[in-house]
Amino acid sequence: MEMFFGLLDPDYFAATIRLATPLLFATLGGILNERAGIINIGLEGTMLMAALTGVFGAWFIGSPWLGFACGVVAGALVAWIHAFVSISLGANQIVSGTAINLLGLGLSSFLIRIVFGLKEQQRVVPHFDLVSLPLLADLPLLGPVLFHQHALVYVAFLLVPVLWVILYRTRWGLMITAAGEHPHAASSVGIDPLRVRYACTVLSGALAGAGGAFLSLGQLHFFQDEMVAGRGFIALAALIFGRWNPVGGMIACLIFGAADALQFRGQAVGLAIPHQFMLMFPYVLTLAILIVVGGKSQGPAAIGIPYRRN
Amino acid sequence: MPLLRMERITKTFPGVVANDRVDFAVDRGEIHALLGENGSGKTTLMNALYGLHRPDSGRMLLDGEEVGFTSPIDAIAAGIGMVHQHFMLVPPLTVVENIVLGLKTANARGSPLLDLRTAAARIRELAAAHGLDIDTDAQVWQLPVGAQQRVEILKALYRDADLLILDEPTAVLAPSEVEHLIGVLRSLAASGKAIIFISHKLNEVMEVADRISVLRGGRLAGTVAAAETDPSELARLMVGRDIVPPRRRSSRPGAPVLWIEDLSVRDDRGLRAVDGVGFSLFEGEILGIAGVDGNGQKELTEAIAGVRAVEDGRLDLPGLAPSRGARFRDIGHVTEDRHQTGLLMSFRLWENLALKSSGRPPFGSPFWLRVGAMRDATVRAIETFSIKAPGPDIPASVLSGGNQQKLVLARELGLGPKLLLAAQPTRGLDVGATEYVHRRLLAARDDGMAILLVSTELDEILALSDRILVMYEGRAMGQVNADEVTRETIGLMMSGIASREAATGSAS
Numbered sequence: 045m046e047m048f049f050g051l052l053d054p055d056y057f058a059a060t061i062r063l064a065t066p067l068l069f070a071t072l073g074g075i076l077n078e079r080a081g082i083i084n085i086g087l088e089g090t091m092l093m094a095a096l097t098g099v100f101g102a103w104f105i106g107s108p109w110l111g112f113a114c115g116v117v118a119g120a121l122v123a124w125i126h127a128f129v130s131i132s133l134g135a136n137q138i139v140s141g142t143a144i145n146l147l148g149l150g151l152s153s154f155l156i157r158i159v160f161g162l163k164e165q166q167r168v169v170p171h172f173d174l175v176s177l178p179l180l181a182d183l184p185l186l187g188p189v190l191f192h193q194h195a196l197v198y199v200a201f202l203l204v205p206v207l208w209v210i211l212y213r214t215r216w217g218l219m220i221t222a223a224g225e226h227p228h229a230a231s232s233v234g235i236d237p238l239r240v241r242y243a244c245t246v247l248s249g250a251l252a253g254a255g256g257a258f259l260s261l262g263q264l265h266f267f268q269d270e271m272v273a274g275r276g277f278i279a280l281a282a283l284i285f286g287r288w289n290p291v292g293g294m295i296a297c298l299i300f301g302a303a304d305a306l307q308f309r310g311q312a313v314g315l316a317i318p319h320q321f322m323l324m325f326p327y328v329l330t331l332a333i334l335i336v337v338g339g340k341s342q343g344p345a346a347i348g349i350p351y352r353r354n
Numbered sequence: 355m356p357l358l359r360m361e362r363i364t365k366t367f368p369g370v371v372a373n374d375r376v377d378f379a380v381d382r383g384e385i386h387a388l389l390g391e392n393g394s395g396k397t398t399l400m401n402a403l404y405g406l407h408r409p410d411s412g413r414m415l416l417d418g419e420e421v422g423f424t425s426p427i428d429a430i431a432a433g434i435g436m437v438h439q440h441f442m443l444v445p446p447l448t449v450v451e452n453i454v455l456g457l458k459t460a461n462a463r464g465s466p467l468l469d470l471r472t473a474a475a476r477i478r479e480l481a482a483a484h485g486l487d488i489d490t491d492a493q494v495w496q497l498p499v500g501a502q503q504r505v506e507i508l509k510a511l512y513r514d515a516d517l518l519i520l521d522e523p524t525a526v527l528a529p530s531e532v533e534h535l536i537g538v539l540r541s542l543a544a545s546g547k548a549i550i551f552i553s554h555k556l557n558e559v560m561e562v563a564d565r566i567s568v569l570r571g572g573r574l575a576g577t578v579a580a581a582e583t584d585p586s587e588l589a590r591l592m593v594g595r596d597i598v599p600p601r602r603r604s605s606r607p608g609a610p611v612l613w614i615e616d617l618s619v620r621d622d623r624g625l626r627a628v629d630g631v632g633f634s635l636f637e638g639e640i641l642g643i644a645g646v647d648g649n650g651q652k653e654l655t656e657a658i659a660g661v662r663a664v665e666d667g668r669l670d671l672p673g674l675a676p677s678r679g680a681r682f683r684d685i686g687h688v689t690e691d692r693h694q695t696g697l698l699m700s701f702r703l704w705e706n707l708a709l710k711s712s713g714r715p716p717f718g719s720p721f722w723l724r725v726g727a728m729r730d731a732t733v734r735a736i737e738t739f740s741i742k743a744p745g746p747d748i749p750a751s752v753l754s755g756g757n758q759q760k761l762v763l764a765r766e767l768g769l770g771p772k773l774l775l776a777a778q779p780t781r782g783l784d785v786g787a788t789e790y791v792h793r794r795l796l797a798a799r800d801d802g803m804a805i806l807l808v809s810t811e812l813d814e815i816l817a818l819s820d821r822i823l824v825m826y827e828g829r830a831m832g833q834v835n836a837d838e839v840t841r842e843t844i845g846l847m848m849s850g851i852a853s854r855e856a857a858t859g860s861a862s
Binding site for chain 1: 425426427430436438441442443444445446447451454455456457458460461466467468509
């Protein structure tokens with residue numbers, strides 16, 4: 045019991061927030077995409093490509109920020125493929141997303157070996173450091189948890205209210221919802237659902253890209269094969285759990301982040317559980333949450349259905 | 355000068371002349387009905403006006419100026435508003451949000467944020483002016499159909515429409531809601547709006563319109579003033595011949611076929627759609643189930659057909675085969691939606707016809723299919739049911755709606771069921787096809803079949819039924835004898851108002 049409570053110190057909560065951040069980027073992207081009516085199960089592959097591009101960018105340009113920007117652009121470009129295949133061509137969105145996941149997996153392993161060479165695959169590149177916010181970081185308890193983090197952590201959590209306002213308080217939000225719920229109604233008042241869906245898909249890729257680049261440049265500092273490790277899929281679970289709402293999505297990401305942090309903690313403290321079991325924890329939690337809320341959650345009505353003009 | 359004048363509009367699609375030199379004009383302050391059967395060219399004409407496609411020839415003048423719209427956006431900008439038959443509303447958005455959807459003026463000046471309060475105030479003003487009572491903050495999915503229609507009308511008014519097109523607006527409404535709609539349309543016309551009212555119902559058009567233009571086979575059959583015509587003239591213009599409604603002989607009910615007590619059934623969302631309904635049905639009679647769409651009729655028929663679970667209550671089918679598989683053939687089921695559940699559109703006619711009995715003689719054994727027998731039976735059905743089809747090998751999707759429905763009837767009546775469930779058997783059919791289906795149903799009844807007729811068309815219920823049960827919100831509002839009841843009484847019951855007279859069926 046004592047050991048269990050020993051897990052719960054400020055470091056643990058700080059780790060929770062840090063580990064939730066890449067998920068949060070991807071979840072916000074997924075929310076934007078699905079609310080416009082496009083399923084993007086290619087988030088995983090998109091994140092992986094962005095993690096790789098981020099590492100390349102940081103290495104060759106020498107700046108983690110420009111590397112991060114490369115990752116975001118790479119994410120947007122990968123999503124553009126998804127948009128073209130599933131929106132312009134009207135192909136099945138699951139198939140297109142799966143293709144992107146497989147492409148990301150193979151292409152990233154291939155490129156890291158080509159560019160950095162077999163021996164230096166895990167070259168450490170210029171990366172992000174922790175930023176303490178003046179004054180706030182000195183607060184007792186809250187300071188180290190909330191205000192001694194990577195700059196991108198603040199960005200991710202600031203995006204939550206921003207996306208919320210866009211979705212619920214702007215014309216664009218109405219247009220996005222209309223494109224995802226009833227594209228023909230949108231089109232009857234002069235909105236082009238195809239353009240809305242394109243924009244949301246590309247932006248969703250950029251956000252997933254931010255998540256991927258944060259993983260490599262903020263947490264790992266190098267690229268490793270399959271380093272996204274299912275976070276793109278966990279983001280899909282998080283957006284369902286959060287009922288397609290940015291705030292709900294954030295809460296879900298924090299829960300997954302906490303599970304992830306617990307798993308690291310457990311290994312570090314040396315709990316008498318094989319670490320393979322600890323590793324499974326976030327994924328088992330994903331399944332459990334989907335079992336509880338998955339069936340009841342209703343997504344946008346026109347999700348997954350290609351829109352064709354009359 | 356009329357607000358809108360369409361001159362010699364012609365539109366051809368591959369193999370069909372949908373509009374053939376049609377002239378049509380609407381004045382300000384006028385309600386002009388566009389009457390015609392399905393396929394007569396009403397929709398094509400209105401689509402040309404609304405910018406959904408361009409006519410091949412002819413011209414359109416709006417306020418004296420020649421116009422040509424390439425998209426609905428142009429039409430909306432020119433002051434034309436369309437209330438589609440299937441509403442163009444986004445269910446999870448609120449009424450205000452739906453109305454301002456897509457408008458640049460939805461934002462407060464110079465702000466990126468929506469200003470819904472100002473919009474709501476203007477909507478309430480418009481609503482009050484025309485009796486379009488609405489809760490602007492309600493989400494659209496929570497509203498009944500009549501209110502959703504008011505949202506559509508408000509959406510057009512909010513966009514400053516001078517000309518309103520309503521496509522079959524009464525199809526989804528209860529009689530009392532129809533009254534209300536007509537009042538709203540009169541008020542709009544009085545304020546100077548021009549209104550085009552598309553319909554295929556004669557009585558309704560007589561009641562609401564100032565002038566009536568009738569289309570037949572893509573051509574204008576005539577434009578008449580409502581005050582100077584009568585339903586039989588309109589029917590003649592619409593169909594091109596006189597229509598004689600089928601005569602119903604008095605029934606001679608036999609043994610009970612269906613016995614229901616306190617039946618409850620849930621719908622797909624798990625809500626109780628049928629709530630404690632009880633009635634019985636005998637051989638040789640037609641029991642009509644009246645009611646506005648979505649009051650549990652679909653769930654009721656599905657439960658009787660054995661394709662939906664009964665939650666509670668008693669459902670007996672005396673005289674029918676006891677096993678579920680065999681009972682399937684004792685019950686004919688004309689489903690509500692022939693596209694979704696009635697036919698397999700990509701299957702050939704003979705495949706559709708044999709669907710229910712493919713694994714048994716004469717169509718085959720549990721293992722082999724006898725395609726020859728199926729095709730022969732289909733050829734015979736095409737003849738007896740006068741289905742317009744070149745042969746048994748074409749897919750069902752090629753047939754017109756009326757002929758598809760005849761195919762369904764041929765299959766469901768072909769097995770000689772003891773009980774026929776006929777749900778909306780003439781929905782979307784034109785006058786001629788409707789008349790045919792009605793004759794078939796009455797003939798089957800006279801041969802001793804028990805028929806449960808579900809219809810939202812009061813005229814159809816009254817023309818065919820021996821007894822009538824009205825459903826409202828899943829409950830039976832009362833049962834009446836068809837010969838002793840007035841339209842008004844049933845109309846009230848359909849709106850959920852059951853007077854004691856209505857409940858006992860002794861209304862004068």
